[in-house]
Amino acid sequence: MSARPLAIFGGTFDPVHIGHLTVAWEAAELLDAEVRLMPANVPPHRAAPLASAAERVAMLRAALAGQPRLVLDARELERDGPSYTIDTLIELRAEQNDRPLVLLLGADAFAGLPTWHCWRELFDVAHIGVLSRPGVPAVLSDELLHEVVPRRSDDVDALRGQPAGMVIELTVTPLEISATRIRELLAAGRDPRYLLPTGLFDTPALLAPYRD
Ligand code: ATP
Numbered sequence: 001m002s003a004r005p006l007a008i009f010g011g012t013f014d015p016v017h018i019g020h021l022t023v024a025w026e027a028a029e030l031l032d033a034e035v036r037l038m039p040a041n042v043p044p045h046r047a048a049p050l051a052s053a054a055e056r057v058a059m060l061r062a063a064l065a066g067q068p069r070l071v072l073d074a075r076e077l078e079r080d081g082p083s084y085t086i087d088t089l090i091e092l093r094a095e096q097n098d099r100p101l102v103l104l105l106g107a108d109a110f111a112g113l114p115t116w117h118c119w120r121e122l123f124d125v126a127h128i129g130v131l132s133r134p135g136v137p138a139v140l141s142d143e144l145l146h147e148v149v150p151r152r153s154d155d156v157d158a159l160r161g162q163p164a165g166m167v168i169e170l171t172v173t174p175l176e177i178s179a180t181r182i183r184e185l186l187a188a189g190r191d192p193r194y195l196l197p198t199g200l201f202d203t204p205a206l207l208a209p210y211r212d
Pocket residue numbers: 010011012013014019020023104105106107108109110131132133134175176177178179180181
């Protein structure tokens with residue numbers, strides 16, 4: 001079996017920025033995958049976003065317009081309560097049969113994996129693609145290393161040949177951009193024009209949730 005993988009890139013996207021889009025795009029190229037950007041509803045392990053779910057979806061739609069490779073999947077926003085990644089992946093597994101699924105995580109999110117609900121079960125339903133992210137100390141806990149070391153591979157063909165269970169590091173262009181920094185700049189009345197997709201500036205209301 002060798003099938004075109006389906007990759008999932010989840011996040012709060014509060015707001016979506018050029019760092020997200022660059023690494024998602026490069027992951028799509030490296031894996032020759034379809035990539036779905038999946039905004040999370042109530043992230044179980046962090047504070048609520050500033051923008052509402054509808055506002056974050058509107059920003060994602062504006063950011064993704066005009067290209068075919070990155071697709072919005074808003075299913076987690078349609079569920080009540082916290083969006084547990086394991087539930088989403090089990091749902092996708094049922095839809096996609098044996099197609100390889102790849103959960104894309106920035107290096108910071110990957111290091112925090114052991115705090116996630118049912119994290120070890122993620123490997124039963126998906127591969128994990130770790131995206132390099134500058135400014136993030138790459139310290140992995142012993143329990144994470146124990147799970148990950150036997151699963152590590154740099155062989156994209158091997159990943160395409162099985163539905164789940166491997167961990168692959170994807171070396172993407174390092175961009176030290178975060179939504180936190182962008183929110184700070186907007187709140188201070190600054191205009192981080194080139195850290196954000198141009199579509200977000202076409203409709204000024206899109207960035208209103210962040211301006212004081
Ligand atoms: P915040 O600053 O609000 O925490 P963020 O910029 O980290 O936000 P999220 O929506 O929380 O963005 O991140 C979603 C996913 O994107 C995570 O897996 C995160 O690691 C990854 N990510 C975000 N920015 C980058 C970046 N510049 N390079 C690589 N990965 C990134």
